[in-house]
Amino acid sequence: MIEGFISLRFLDILDILLVAFLMYQIFLVIKGSVAINIFVVIFSVYLFWQLVEALEMDLLSTILGQFMGVGLIALIIVFQQELRRFLLMIGTRDFFSRSFSVEQIFYKNRKSLSDKEVDEIVKSCVNMSATRTGALIVLTTRAEPGPVIESGDVINSKVSGRLIESIFFKNSPLHDGAIVIFNRKIVAARCVLPLSKTTDLPAHMGLRHRAAKGMTENYHSLVLTVSEETGSISIFEPTSHQYNINSQVLRSKLENWYGINEQKKEEASQTGNPLANVFRKF
Template sequence: MIFLFRIGFLEVSWVDIIDIALVSVLLYQVYKLIRGSIAVNIFLGILALYLVYLIVRAAQMELLATILGQFMGVGVLAMIILFQPEIRKFLLVIGRGTEFRENLFKSIAQWRNSYHEDVNVNEIMEAVKTLKATRTGALIVFSRDVELKFYVETGDVLDATVSKRLLLSIFNKNSPLHDGAVIIYKGKIKAARCVLPVSENDHLPPHFGLRHRSAIGMSENTATLVMVVSEETGRVILARNGIYLRGLKLKQIEQKIVEYLQNTEPANWEEISEEEPTTTEN
């Protein structure tokens, strides 16, 4: 075995470098699957609990250490149960060899440079004006970093350029594509009639229907920005990371979409440069 260099008593070889590189790519793929979802919070909670366990054991607090130790003893099983959706997605990606290789090479190629094609926000806002005026229900998902193939495949693939006329045609009440979500990625309408996960948050307003709950559920599970136009009132809400904003003006809606697409969102996502809308958190 050929050694490259030595760090103290450790001898680093080519095999070690390759091993570290492969593990890094694997961890990055796992991160992409759970990024923006509640799985990240669960993982941080488990990590915090483990750190508490180490502190308690070091302090020789026998009773508390024994109780926490029981949780640590079934840690692997608990991780499998808690992260079942993410593990399932990861295994599906591996099973689809072509998709896995595509994501792998894209990750390596885009490790240093990320490119996001601009979405025609003016066309979207013109469509939103008409949807509001006619009280036509709509559900639009904006994805900046991920193609969301899992959700695209639940609907009808379009891969069409974003335009006002196309959006109005899709959400027309007589259209076979209106029942579901439109997913927009890199300036394209990737698919329509997509099925989104429904939020299980019990604290949402009772008047929120399936469309609103799907928007919030999608924002909880992915790093996307989701917009809903209410069929009953014509009002628009935006959802991000399980938090939603309502009572927004058209200019504020446009501002939020542009900030998301350009990755210039404020640390406090609810912050609006103009007058503040009504906000509600998870």
């Protein structure tokens, strides 16, 4: 405890740091949306309420207290989408070290794509980019996005570059919408994705890119887009996006998403370690 004008304990410092961290995470969620204006107003009213209570202005304090009590319910209603995004972000952001991540603890048994299947996706994107065929490909590793899959047509087929290209062929009845790849299968096609309401997207990005962004905001997913106008390939992750990438960057992103690079490093280290080879036989 620090003695002086005020007593400050270690728990007080920890409390301040946790609140600051929480406020920063909330700011990241609502940044770029109209929700930040509402949040600033509510936060200002809360600070004013605390000031009134400190000055012992009982009448005004009671009125503001009643407002804040009802305001909590109103806050949940107004920030429904933002709260959903925040809760999803808790599971996707690296709050802890990688060894204790939610992905490894709860989703370890999900099947990862092989090198061949990654090549199939990369080749199909490159081919569709050359012919300026619009495409929207969703890749999930945790759980099937039920509402999104239900909005389309179930396929449950192996990952194939030819199949992906045929689905997005402009005369195909399945080309309008997205395909969902999960557990090493093309689960569904012609899926409708939730649109993002963010204002961060550049002006040159259209409805397909906004749908890709919206998907990553609502579900833990990686979304690939091929522009029908320019043929450029874009990739949307839960916390970022890249526009007009080449095949090398695309392959690297997919390998990182499915942990293929880490698997290769682990296999290489085991191969170079004689003791690991001995224990692997048992």
